[in-house]
Amino acid sequence: MVKIPAKMNTHCRKCGKHTSMTVRHEKGGRRGSGLVKGTRRANRHKKGSGNKGKYSKKAISQSKMASKTSQKVDLRLTCDVCKSTWVRTYPRSRSVEIVKTG
Numbered sequence: 001m002v003k004i005p006a007k008m009n010t011h012c013r014k015c016g017k018h019t020s021m022t023v024r025h026e027k028g029g030r031r032g033s034g035l036v037k038g039t040r041r042a043n044r045h046k047k048g049s050g051n052k053g054k055y056s057k058k059a060i061s062q063s064k065m066a067s068k069t070s071q072k073v074d075l076r077l078t079c080d081v082c083k084s085t086w087v088r089t090y091p092r093s094r095s096v097e098i099v100k101t102g
């Protein structure tokens with residue numbers, strides 16, 4: 001369990017200085033667009049004939065893939081001065097709690 005303060009002072013790219021930021025936990029599925037190159041290639045190979053390369057092989061079982069029990073955390077920071085937002089990646093942790101201070 002990692003506790004992250006709901007407000008933190010950090011650098012704002014737009015303001016060009018340290019400002020107070022509101023922290024929000026960005027949950028799942030926001031990383032990338034989903035239709036990455038590998039997905040598009042797999043979709044193309046699914047139809048038609050011929051050797052489908054690595055896509056004709058059996059998938060690796062889930063038990064073999066689940067070696068990590070933690071996930072990277074995405075934090076969405078909102079500047080209290082100019083209201084611009086961006087995502088900051090936090091190191092791996094099992095669970096995250098945003099703690100309100102004051």
Ligand SMILES: [Zn+2]
Binds near residue numbers: 012015
């Ligand atoms: Zn700002």
